[in-house]
Amino acid sequence: MINDIQKTAESKMQRSLEVLNENLAKVRTGRAHTGLLDQVEVEYWGNMVPVSQAASLTLIDSRTIGVKPFEANMASKIEKAIRDSNLGLNPASVGELIRVPMPMLTEERRKDLIKVVRGEAEDGRVSIRNVRRDANDHIKKLLKDKEVSEDEARRGEEAVQKLTDKFIADIDKMLAAKEEDLMAI
Structure with missing residues (x-):
């Protein structure tokens, strides 16, 4: 029973x-990556779909995304959708291709983005702590119902705490890597 609780906690x-x-990947650095346009949606045959379903996305160079619509009449709609998104991007059409250059980040903007990234990391830590709390509550309920011994319950809680420590350390590593990426010029 406690093993099931631990496995469930680990998967959560x-x-x-x-x-x-995924949330950290959406925070824009100075470099281009096609995942940046994942949340931009465009109207395509009456439905709102991600740009990646209405066009092919490629990297032209390290600072420019190329967007080639599957249908020529979609170019202006896609360009407008990218411009209207709150990503601060300014696409430009060059024939059938839409070029989306990444503007340079100012020092102030980098610091703002680091605050956003730290907030995302804290949300991740809170989520992991909530999973730990739920798992420990479940173990305590099993102990109260006398389905497990006190020693098993204690070992189970220790194992859940080790999992929590491991995942929080992983979050800290991800945060450090993203901060370094943001501060790189």
Whole structure:
């Protein structure tokens, strides 16, 4: 029973780490990457879809994303969707290709982004601590119902704490790497 609780807690903590990784990837650094446009949606045949489903995304160079619409009449809609997103990007059409250059980040903007990244990391830590709390509550309930011994419960709580420490250390590593990436010029 306690092993099941630990496995469930570990999978939930792993999912929290994955969500944090996705959220950190959305924070824009000075370098271009196609994942930056994942949250930008455009109207395509009456439905709102991500740009990646209406066009092919490529990296032209380290600071420019190339967007080639699957249909020529979509170019202006995609360009407008990227411009209207709150990413601060200014796309430009060059024939059938839409070029999306990444503007240089100012020192002040970098510091603001670091605050955002630290907030995301703290949300990840809180999520992991909530999983720990739920797992410990479950173990305590098993102990109260006399389904496990006190020693098993204590060992189970210690194992959950070790998992928590491991995942929080992983979050700290991810945060340090993202901060270093943001401060690189």
